[in-house]
Amino acid sequence: MVKNNGKIVVTTLLALSCVISSVILAASPSHKNYTLDTTAQLDSLLNVHIHNSLITQQQVRVSSIHVGTVLTRKVYRLRVPLRFSKTMFHIRLHKDLNRFNIETPAKIEFPSRDMHIYLYSEGTVFRTIHLTTDTDLDTLRIDSLETQSN
16 A cells, blocks of 8 residues: 555656646747848847947958859958957857857967857858957057046
8 A cells, every 4th residue: 555655646746747847838938039131130230249349440340252153251350459358259249149040150269369250050151250359459448548537
Protein backbone atom coordinates (compact mmCIF):
# COMPACT_ATOMS: atom_id res chain seq x y z
CA MET A 1 0.00 0.00 0.00
CA VAL A 2 2.90 2.36 0.72
CA LYS A 3 4.31 1.72 -2.77
CA ASN A 4 0.99 2.66 -4.39
CA ASN A 5 0.72 5.88 -2.37
CA GLY A 6 4.22 6.88 -3.55
CA LYS A 7 3.26 6.26 -7.17
CA ILE A 8 0.06 8.28 -6.73
CA VAL A 9 2.01 11.22 -5.24
CA VAL A 10 4.57 11.16 -8.04
CA THR A 11 1.84 10.91 -10.68
CA THR A 12 -0.10 13.77 -9.09
CA LEU A 13 2.99 15.99 -8.90
CA LEU A 14 3.85 15.21 -12.52
CA ALA A 15 0.32 16.04 -13.66
CA LEU A 16 0.33 19.25 -11.60
CA SER A 17 3.65 20.35 -13.10
CA CYS A 18 2.29 19.71 -16.60
CA VAL A 19 -0.77 21.86 -15.87
CA ILE A 20 1.38 24.67 -14.44
CA SER A 21 3.75 24.51 -17.43
CA SER A 22 0.78 24.70 -19.81
CA VAL A 23 -0.58 27.78 -18.02
CA ILE A 24 2.82 29.50 -18.14
CA LEU A 25 3.23 28.70 -21.83
CA ALA A 26 -0.26 29.97 -22.65
CA ALA A 27 0.27 33.17 -20.64
CA SER A 28 3.66 34.07 -22.09
CA PRO A 29 3.69 36.51 -24.99
CA SER A 30 4.35 35.07 -28.40
CA HIS A 31 7.67 35.79 -30.07
CA LYS A 32 7.22 38.58 -32.57
CA ASN A 33 9.46 38.61 -35.62
CA TYR A 34 10.23 42.06 -36.91
CA THR A 35 11.26 42.58 -40.50
CA LEU A 36 13.09 45.28 -42.37
CA ASP A 37 11.52 45.99 -45.72
CA THR A 38 14.35 48.07 -47.14
CA THR A 39 18.05 48.62 -46.57
CA ALA A 40 17.18 52.27 -45.89
CA GLN A 41 15.47 51.08 -42.70
CA LEU A 42 18.65 49.23 -41.75
CA ASP A 43 20.67 52.40 -42.38
CA SER A 44 18.25 54.36 -40.23
CA LEU A 45 18.62 51.87 -37.37
CA LEU A 46 22.40 52.03 -37.71
CA ASN A 47 22.36 55.83 -37.61
CA VAL A 48 20.22 55.81 -34.47
CA HIS A 49 22.58 53.30 -32.85
CA ILE A 50 25.63 55.37 -33.83
CA HIS A 51 24.01 58.54 -32.48
CA ASN A 52 23.05 56.82 -29.21
CA SER A 53 26.68 55.71 -28.84
CA LEU A 54 27.72 59.40 -28.88
CA ILE A 55 29.64 59.08 -32.13
CA THR A 56 29.52 62.36 -34.03
CA GLN A 57 28.97 62.72 -37.77
CA GLN A 58 32.59 63.92 -38.11
CA GLN A 59 33.70 60.46 -36.93
CA VAL A 60 31.57 58.61 -39.51
CA ARG A 61 32.47 57.89 -43.12
CA VAL A 62 30.11 55.91 -45.34
CA SER A 63 31.19 54.46 -48.66
CA SER A 64 29.92 51.81 -51.03
CA ILE A 65 31.79 48.87 -52.46
CA HIS A 66 30.74 46.82 -55.46
CA VAL A 67 30.02 43.17 -54.77
CA GLY A 68 29.77 41.40 -58.07
CA THR A 69 28.27 43.15 -61.06
CA VAL A 70 24.91 44.12 -59.58
CA LEU A 71 25.17 44.49 -55.83
CA THR A 72 26.76 47.21 -53.73
CA ARG A 73 27.30 47.20 -49.99
CA LYS A 74 27.68 50.18 -47.68
CA VAL A 75 30.71 50.28 -45.43
CA TYR A 76 30.55 52.42 -42.29
CA ARG A 77 33.93 53.57 -40.99
CA LEU A 78 33.69 54.87 -37.44
CA ARG A 79 36.64 56.56 -35.77
CA VAL A 80 36.37 56.20 -32.00
CA PRO A 81 38.49 57.30 -29.04
CA LEU A 82 40.73 54.83 -27.22
CA ARG A 83 38.42 54.64 -24.21
CA PHE A 84 35.39 53.77 -26.40
CA SER A 85 34.26 50.18 -25.79
CA LYS A 86 33.96 48.51 -29.17
CA THR A 87 32.73 45.35 -27.47
CA MET A 88 29.82 47.16 -25.79
CA PHE A 89 28.98 48.85 -29.10
CA HIS A 90 28.88 45.41 -30.73
CA ILE A 91 26.73 43.91 -27.96
CA ARG A 92 24.18 46.75 -28.14
CA LEU A 93 24.10 46.57 -31.94
CA HIS A 94 23.56 42.82 -31.78
CA LYS A 95 20.65 43.25 -29.35
CA ASP A 96 19.09 45.93 -31.57
CA LEU A 97 19.37 43.92 -34.78
CA ASN A 98 18.79 40.39 -33.50
CA ARG A 99 15.02 40.92 -33.39
CA PHE A 100 15.15 41.50 -37.15
CA ASN A 101 17.01 38.21 -37.63
CA ILE A 102 20.17 40.07 -38.63
CA GLU A 103 23.38 38.43 -37.42
CA THR A 104 26.36 40.54 -36.37
CA PRO A 105 29.58 38.50 -36.35
CA ALA A 106 32.74 40.51 -35.72
CA LYS A 107 36.45 40.21 -36.28
CA ILE A 108 39.12 42.00 -34.27
CA GLU A 109 42.50 42.89 -35.75
CA PHE A 110 45.52 42.75 -33.49
CA PRO A 111 47.52 44.62 -32.31
CA SER A 112 45.37 47.61 -33.35
CA ARG A 113 42.19 46.10 -31.80
CA ASP A 114 40.14 47.52 -34.64
CA MET A 115 36.81 45.74 -35.01
CA HIS A 116 34.96 44.77 -38.18
CA ILE A 117 31.27 43.97 -37.75
CA TYR A 118 29.34 42.30 -40.56
CA LEU A 119 25.55 42.61 -40.73
CA TYR A 120 24.04 39.70 -42.58
CA SER A 121 20.87 37.71 -42.92
CA GLU A 122 20.07 34.59 -44.92
CA GLY A 123 23.63 34.32 -46.23
CA THR A 124 23.86 37.91 -47.51
CA VAL A 125 26.08 40.60 -45.99
CA PHE A 126 24.16 43.89 -46.09
CA ARG A 127 26.51 46.25 -44.26
CA THR A 128 30.01 46.33 -42.83
CA ILE A 129 31.07 48.49 -39.88
CA HIS A 130 34.75 49.23 -39.21
CA LEU A 131 35.49 50.59 -35.73
CA THR A 132 38.93 52.18 -35.74
CA THR A 133 40.70 53.67 -32.73
CA ASP A 134 41.76 57.27 -33.30
CA THR A 135 43.86 58.56 -30.40
CA ASP A 136 43.56 62.12 -31.75
CA LEU A 137 39.93 62.04 -30.64
CA ASP A 138 41.08 61.52 -27.03
CA THR A 139 43.29 64.62 -27.09
CA LEU A 140 40.65 66.69 -28.89
CA ARG A 141 38.05 65.89 -26.25
CA ILE A 142 40.46 66.65 -23.40
CA ASP A 143 41.45 69.96 -25.04
CA SER A 144 37.80 70.94 -25.57
CA LEU A 145 36.94 70.10 -21.94
CA GLU A 146 39.85 72.23 -20.68
CA THR A 147 38.76 75.11 -22.92
CA GLN A 148 35.18 74.91 -21.62
CA SER A 149 36.29 74.92 -17.97
CA ASN A 150 38.44 78.06 -18.46
